[in-house]
Each structure stands twice: as C-alpha cells, then as structure tokens.
Amino acid sequence: MMKTADEFLVKSDEKAFDLGHRKTINHNIGKYNVAVTRGISRFENLENSKKKAHAIKWRVMENLDKYLPEFEANFQRRGGKVIWANDAAEAQKEILNIINKRNGKTVIKSKSMTTEEIHLNDFLGEHGIESLESDLGEYIVQLLGQPPYHIVTPAMHLSKEEIAKLFHDRFGTPIDATPQQLTQKARELLREKYLRADIGISGGNFLIADTGSIALTENEGNARLCTTFPKVHIAIVGIEKIIPSMADLDLFWPLLASHGTGQNLTVYNTILSGPRRPEETDGPEEMYVILLDNGRTNLLAQKEQRQGLYCIRCGACLNACPVYKNIGGHTYDTTYSGPIGSIITPHLKGMKEFKHLSYASSLCGKCSEVCPAKIDIHKMLLLNRRDAATTHENPKTEEIGWKMWKTGMQKRSRMDMVGGKLKNFFMKLLFRKSWGKYREMPEVAPKSFARLYEEKKKADNN
DSSP states (O other), X not given: OOOHHHHHHHHHHHHHTOXXXXXXXXXXXXXXXXXXXXXXXXXXXXXHHHHHHHHXXXXXXXXXXXXXXXXXXXXXXXXXXXXXXXXXXXXXHHHHHHHHHTTOOEEEEOOOHHHXXXXXXXXXXXXXXXXXXXXXXXXXXXXXXXXXXXXXXXXXXXXXXXHHHHHHHHHOOOTTOOHHHHHHHXXXXXXXXXXXXXXXXXXXXXXXXXXXXXXXXXXXXHHHHHHHSSSEEEEEEEGGGEESOGGGHHHHHHHHHHHHTSOSSOSEEEEEOSSXXXXXXXXXXEEEEEEEOTTHHHHHTOXXXXXXXXOOOOOHHHHHOHHXXXXXXXXXXXXXXXXXXXXXXXXXXXXXXXXXXXXXXXXXXXXXXXXXXXXXXXXXXXXXXXXXXXTTOSOHHHHHHHHHHHHHHTOHHHHHHSOHHHHHHHHHHHHHHHHOTTSOOOOOOSSOHHHHHHHHHHHHHO
C-alpha cells in the first residue's frame, strides 16, 4: 500500500503537467485576484485591521478555557444545546443520535468544512440517511463524488463547460446551458429539499462568546434555508472559531469577505442564537451546537505553532500559493489544503503521515503576506519541518544524508576531498529520483573554487 507522502508525489506529478487543469485554475484565480485587489483597497488601513484581528485571535487562543464556557452558558440560556466532541467519531455519533431521536431520514446541509473534516455525508449514507449539499459548488462536487477542491470555492477546478455537461448528463439540461440556467436548474432541484428535510446542518464562521450566537456568512441564501425550514438545526463548529464579542464581527466579517471573494460583505450574514422562541414565526424547534476538537488541542499545545488556529478560512493563502496553483486542492488529500492545510494537518492528523505537506512549499512567503489574521504561515512550515526532524519522523536515509552533508560542509578540506566527478556520480545516484524527471541534475565543476585559487597562487609564486 502506497504511503500518503508517496501518493502526494504521484498526484502532484500528474496535476502539475495537466495543462487543462492549469488553464482553469489560472483563469478562476485570476478573476479572484482582480476582485480581491478591489475589495481590500476599500480598507482605510488594512494593515492595522489585520494586526487587530491577529491580536483578538491571540487573546482568544490564550483564554480558550474562558471563552468556550462563556459561549456555552449564553447559548444554553436561550434554549440551545451544546455538545462537546473530542474527535470525528464522537461528532458523528452525536449527530446520528439527534437524527435518530427525531426519526429523521433526510438532511439538508449548508457549506461546512467541519462536516467535510468528519466525513459526515459518507457516515450518514452508511446509516441510510440522505444528506444533500445545498451550496451550489458543494452540490456540484457531491454529484461528481468528489471532496471540495478549495476551502471557499469547492468547484474551482471545473470549467463552466464541464459543469454544463454534468447537468446535461444528470438532469437533461442543454449541453450549452449558461451559468445562469444551470443555477436556476439547481434552485429548482433543491427548493423542495429544504421543505422536506427533517434535519438542517450547518457549520459556523464564528462563535460569539458574549451572546452565545453563531455567525454564518454566505452568498446564496442556502444556509438561511437550511437553518430555518427543518425542525432541527445542528451546527458543527471547530473550537477555534470563537470570538469574544458581537462587536468583533465589525472587523472579521469584512476581512473574511474581502479576502475570500473581494466583496465588502457577503450577501447573506446571519446570527443565530438558539431555537425559535414562542413569539417568533420561523426557525427550528431545536438547535444544537457541536464544538469539535478533533486534534485542535494538539495544535493549541504547541506554543510556537498555535497561530494556525487563528485562521478564518478565507482561502487567500491557497489562491496566492504557487504550489497550490500547480498541483491543485485534491492532491493534498486533506480537508484543508494549501498553505494553511500544510501547517495544521500534521497536528490534526499526525506528523508522521502528513509531515510531507510542510515540505510542499517554495517558502516564498506570499501566504503570510495575504493572510488577514497575519498568521506567519511560512515560519510555521519551517517549525513543522523542525519538529519532524527533532522527533525523527523523517526516513533514516534522509537523516543519514543530512548528517553526511553537515559533516562535509563544516570543513572546507572535507568538501574538497572528493572531486567533481565523484560528487556528480553520487548526486545522480542519490538524488536523481527526488530531483524529478523533468529537470536536469546540476553539474558540479571538476575543481572547487578553493582548489582553483590554490593552484593560481602556486602558479603566481612560481
């Protein structure tokens, strides 16, 4: 069985030279770049806003044991129920218990990376429960049997022609249908599902501690329908999504919208604070919030790397990353791809199996530059590499190789003991495969500069 790291290399090799994929991604990210440049230009002082966001998230992570119970108490006071889940299995079990208690058979979902993280759709399907995505991008990749390609835009890897063909094959729409016609068809198909669904499931962009509320941000209105039509609403949210106060949304919502899609604000912004009250006309009869750990406290325990939990899931670092733009989101084989996925996944899912992601980077620093929460992403990548080496998670051959290299580099005479011919032989023997089949190995000069200099000095003296 191929290891995760080996699979990553094989998939990367395939995707990096898939010109059709590259054309689609460059086109879509190009449109994103234009919109975001316009969006962030509207901030009077963007750098100050980012610093403030970083400071707030720092305060939250340093006091998570205070803010989470505060959220729980305030949410329960309004009639909601809070469930704590240590891992994916616990979260799945709790969701299934709620659904079974109401004899539910159908679930309608809004876009949620945490549900992707716990593989909720597959789990519910195994238990005979239909779980349907209502976000258009998520709906498209669900029809294809694929995971989301991108944190914000799940179907970014598909062209409008490919989506038109999918709808033509599945629903008989014209093969040359426009995006507007395809959207209308999806609306027709999904509208009845909202009305008939037993359970609505969402994520949560932010948990608001002082009011006990969850904040949702979206562009399609599907999250509002998922959280108001069904009689039961379940929100599953990572414990790191907490912010201290309702007033903080004034900062975080525009930062998320501008860096995620280039908007001032997304079209629909909703604050939910529990189930429907007697005087209200709509909303669920029951509302649950599942607070998911699933490895987050492992990252929280790393003082130098807990910055990874400041992420607000805007996707800006993915769109800026030259590696992501070449190998694509599915290659990572993780819920969170790109630079942010590379720094958090080894802590969420294990350094041994996922340390390779921290090496899948050019260390250009563009990810850190664009992050609205000022996460020092490229530094975190280096810290992950350090941890992998310190805990001996790297292969033995790699450790021996670096030890030999270090020994040689510490003394000039050792470097010059072996001539250029022999150095070239060993480089080809040891590194040809890792250097890649599309690049030529560098040639080491027959004589080093130090040896040439010594020869010149002797010649001059003579």
